Amino acid sequence: MRKDRLTYFKKQLVEKQRQLVAEVGRAASYGKDTEDDAIKDLGDQANTAYTREFFFELGNGDRRMLRDVVTALGKIDDGSFGSCERCSEAIAEKRLEALPFARYCITCQRVVEEEERTAAG
Ligand SMILES: [Zn+2]
Incomplete structure (x- = not known):
């Protein structure tokens, strides 16, 4: 993958990681007033509607997704980003x-x- 594409995806992942960390932290401190600043931050972004939808869809899976985001960032660093973990073909x-x-x-x-x-059923 071209370097500018990697940089682009890394930026997306870092931003997603930031949002997920805020969301997980908010869930952990449920009932406290600490969320106000985080919501203001999100409100400053142009894609607030997308962000809101994103979190709705995430539901309780946000921790799992956060783990996947961190894994993906690691793969950018070690050069394996963009390859399928199962068949090694390019995604x-x-x-x-x-x-x-x-x-x-x-x-x-x-x-x-x-x-x-x-497995679940
Ligand atoms: Zn595959």
């Missing part, structure tokens, strides 16, 4: 733009989700 950049912390290509993602469903 489509369109997919990475939507999910910069994606661990699998779309094909493997479906297989992994199917396996998880089977």
